[in-house]
Amino acid sequence: MDCSKVQEAGEYNTKMHPMWQGPLVVPGGDRQSPIDIVVRKSVFDSELKPLLTNYDPRTCQQIWNNGYSFLVEYDDTADKSTLEGGPLQDKFRLCQFHFHWGESNAWGSEHTLDRRLFPAELHLVHWNSNKYSLFEEAVMEENGLAVIGVFLKVGKRHEGLQKLVDALPAIRHKGSVVEFTKFDPACLLPTNTDDYWTYHGSLTTPPLTESVTWIVMKQHIEVSHDQVCEVYEVKYFSHGCYQGF
Numbered sequence: 667m668d669c670s671k672v673q674e675a676g677e678y679n680t681k682m683h684p685m686w687q688g689p690l691v692v693p694g695g696d697r698q699s700p701i702d703i704v705v706r707k708s709v710f711d712s713e714l715k716p717l718l719t720n721y722d723p724r725t726c727q728q729i730w731n732n733g734y735s736f737l738v739e740y741d742d743t744a745d746k747s748t749l750e751g752g753p754l755q756d757k758f759r760l761c762q763f764h765f766h767w768g769e770s771n772a773w774g775s776e777h778t779l780d781r782r783l784f785p786a787e788l789h790l791v792h793w794n795s796n797k798y799s800l801f802e803e804a805v806m807e808e809n810g811l812a813v814i815g816v817f818l819k820v821g822k823r824h825e826g827l828q829k830l831v832d833a834l835p836a837i838r839h840k841g842s843v844v845e846f847t848k849f850d851p852a853c854l855l856p857t858n859t860d861d862y863w864t865y866h867g868s869l870t871t872p873p874l875t876e877s878v879t880w881i882v883m884k885q886h887i888e889v890s891h892d893q894v895c896e897v898y899e900v901k902y903f904s905h906g907c908y909q910g911f
């Protein structure tokens with residue numbers, strides 16, 4: 667098991683994100699994400715434990731397009747789909763997962779690995795249910811959230827992902843939502859979840875709060891070119907209007 671702590675995020679980052687039309691400097695942020703994970707600077711920490719995920723597919727509720735990405739939401743009114751272990755002292759409840767991707771396979775991930783971009787990145791978002799009662803409360807606290815990041819590469823077809831890919835045409839435009847049930851997000855984790863990098867950072871999209879313990883998997887998952895193309899068809903704008911450049 668190779669669990670490494672990475673260097674703390676820089677003093678502050680500028681965020682160039684097409685959705686926000688230009689740089690967004692978060693003043694005073696001393697743990698802004700995403701970061702470039704400099705592998706040679708990561709430090710092995712024998713105190714880190716294996717991750718323990720316990721996801722119940724029956725808590726899966728819906729999939730929708732929020733204009734930044736598409737996300738799959740889970741019933742987080744009880745400790746039914748949880749994450750603990752790893753760098754975490756508490757139990758964290760899964761509330762949603764989503765992806766970040768680009769317009770080509772050349773880029774898309776938020777974190778980079780020695781400056782290397784991946785075509786896409788999966789984020790599984792959890793909140794600290796030992797300390798807080800709601801996501802909205804936890805999101806404001808420095809130990810409130812835990813997000814698992816998984817890099818995606820284009821290669822062989824991901825059988826588990828196909829159920830989600832098949833649902834995408836129904837949420838192609840911003841604001842669309844459909845029922846989506848019985849999906850076990852554990853199928854999106856790499857086979858080896860013992861090797862990861864972890865650091866204290868922030869959300870990479872609003873509210874950008876510095877409340878996240880990041881757990882970035884060393885092992886990526888593979889999805890097929892056809893599956894990625896279906897993701898590229900998901901649009902950031904509402905039906906009928908196009909924000910051309």
Ligand SMILES: NS(=O)(=O)/N=C1/NCCS1
Nearest residue numbers: 789791869870871872873
């Ligand atoms: N991409 S991210 O997971 O760091 N950002 C989020 N913003 C609101 C819920 S998750």
Ligand SMILES: [Zn+2]
Nearest residue numbers: 764766789870
């Ligand atoms: Zn994200």
